[in-house]
Amino acid sequence: MSDTVHRFLLVEPADMDRFEGWLEDMAHRGLHYRHSGFFFVHFRRGEPSSVRYRLEPMGSLWSRESQDYCRALGWDRLGQVGRDFELYRNPDPDAPELHTDPVVRACGLERVSKSMRFRSAVILLCLALYLVSAFLTLRPDDFWVERFVSGSALSLFPLALELLGIAAALRSFAAFFAIRRRLRRGVPSRRDGSWRWVAGSNIALLSLAGAVLLFSIWFFCASFTNDGWEGELDLVSEPYPILELRELEGEPSLETATSPTFLERFGYDAHNYVHCRRYPLLSEQYEVTQFLTDGGGYEPRLDMEWRRLSLPFLASPLLDELVYRYTEYNRFPDEYIVSELALPGFDRAVLAAGNRWPGQKLFLQAGNVVIYLDYSGTQDLTARPELLAALAQFDGR
Known part of the structure; x- marks a missing residue:
């Protein structure tokens, strides 16, 4: 010794x-x-x-x-x-x-x-x-x-x-x-x-x-271990969470509204696109964009940010940040009417309805899943709670 x-x-x-x-x-x-x-x-x-x-x-x-x-x-x-x-x-x-x-x-x-x-x-x-x-x-x-x-x-x-x-x-x-x-x-x-x-x-x-x-x-x-992927909605083979805009609109005849600028300059349609980022020890994140058109003047749009957190206690604070970021932070307090909702399958739900044009922002939390939906159109995001509940139950398969 x-x-x-x-x-x-x-x-x-x-x-x-x-x-x-x-x-x-x-x-x-x-x-x-x-x-x-x-x-x-x-x-x-x-x-x-x-x-x-x-x-x-x-x-x-x-x-x-x-x-x-x-x-x-x-x-x-x-x-x-x-x-x-x-x-x-x-x-x-x-x-x-x-x-x-x-x-x-x-x-x-x-x-x-x-x-x-x-x-x-x-x-x-x-x-x-x-x-x-x-x-x-x-x-x-x-x-x-x-x-x-x-x-x-x-x-x-x-x-x-x-x-x-x-x-x-x-x-x-x-x-x-x-x-x-x-x-x-x-x-x-x-x-x-x-x-x-x-x-x-x-x-x-x-x-x-x-x-x-x-x-x-x-x-x-x-x-630095992000093993994410991205691609056009019609072309990717990986599973991803999505609230189908056509189903929300209730009008199957709506067509995809492409992005001519991105198609011409970069070769892909950024209007109908999904980004996936996976940080194995932090979170799994998806960003999904959808644009549709009736061929006339109506062009609904739906942007979604979907996150599954590895640390569930951060889910509610993250939802608060998102509400502040996309409503109060824009320094136009009269632009939205913000209200807490009770939706089946969710621990928290916050709806921000636009005062100046048709559209809604919906913030959802179910366990360690946090969802932000930004909708521009004439429908009501909360009218189809079964679609929202299915969105929260996405398990990556």
């Missing part, structure tokens, strides 16, 4: 009293400090003993006289810890302290204090700039649920990780300044078991950061 034990850096050196208390408790358990890295502290197995550890600002005891004085008192220099400190060890619990006057020790921390104030200001400035840039591109009215289920909110996860890291750093800086203020008042350092609370909260932050990282990797993979 190796005589080296690795532990996460559970307490930041800036939290001086608790860091020293942590190392001393580890020595009581037979784990003696060897050296530290960015994330880990390495201990040597040995006999449990009452060892004392003390942090000193980098360079404060580098002179020959200072080193001779430390050795005379039994204090051995173990090396640098973090950016600002070096660590000293004394195996004799009764040996004199390196500092006996708290006020003098507080004065010796002045250079470290200036460095931490500067770093805190830089961190806060960078955070402010990051937040400003993030919300300039991702505004609060950007329909977050829809962005999420469509795989386009990946930029939120680095922000969450950065916020967690900043919270941990600022808390350790705050602990340092609290210690320094106490020393300046003449109150000596105290090394009790409070390091356990700090270590526990750091473990919670680390676990949360790990969960965010794993979730962001999952989300990234989900966003």
